[in-house]
Amino acid sequence: MYQFDHQPQYPVDLIAQRDEKLKISSSVIKSWNVRFVDADTDGSDYCEPPVDEPGMTAAEPEAxxxxxxxxxxxxxxxxxxxxxxxxxxxxxxxxxxxxxxxxxxxxxxxxAATNSYSGAYGTGPISEDTAAQAASILAEKKDAFTDMLSELQNS
Missing domain, CATH: 1.20.5 (Single alpha-helices involved in coiled-coils or other helix-helix interfaces)
Structure with missing residues (x-):
């Protein structure tokens, strides 16, 4: 039988006992919160940890x-x-x-071309969709650059 050391700060009633049981049942039991008591006692005194039996001594010298x-x-x-x-x-x-x-x-x-450990990246064939996307992105950049350059030359 286990008895827990946690003592509430208020008088214990049935609701407090129920709440404590719920709290304990849903939590991890820590060894420092548990004391072992005999089943035939009321738990008012602590049980000492078991002591080695007289027959259980340290290893005897071997023959x-x-x-x-x-x-x-x-x-x-x-x-x-x-x-x-x-x-x-x-x-x-x-x-x-x-x-x-x-x-x-x-x-x-x-x-060696990129001087990095990129593996086989970029060595395979490019799909038509990917090539079209790359061309459109580069065209946008080129168009924006030419527009900005023409504005600078006009001003």
Whole structure:
């Protein structure tokens, strides 16, 4: 059974209890707001956290190992070290492959005309609609420029 430490500032009535239950049911319960009490008590006293049982002591010193056990442990440690070395070598090879692929991709994406890594942008054919839009935009700019230039020359 859980009991919450939150104590309201006003006398507790049924509405306040209902509101507190609603608030608690819709919120995340924080460990510092909860105290554990025995089910048979009224909750007026705190329960102490469980203490280690007398049989549950710290790890006792191990008995001496037999030569066969020591040899098995030594072999296991050697195998573990070999596997760790293989793992490190595999990671190094994988990282080198990733870096090589990244360098190849950057080289393929480099556009010498724009001196940037724009990739294949602008190298494909342009649709007729796009070409017409570009021509109309450039024509507007040219018309505006010629109009402004003629006004300047007339003034």
């Amino acid at each position: 001496e190992l037999t030569p066969e056990q020591e040899e098995a442990i030594r072999n296991a440690n050697e195998i573990f070290a070999r596997l760790e070395a293989e793992k490190a070598a595999d990671e190094a090879v994988k990282q080198a492959e990733i870096e090589a692929a990244f360098a190849a991709q950057n080289e393929a994406n480099y556009n």
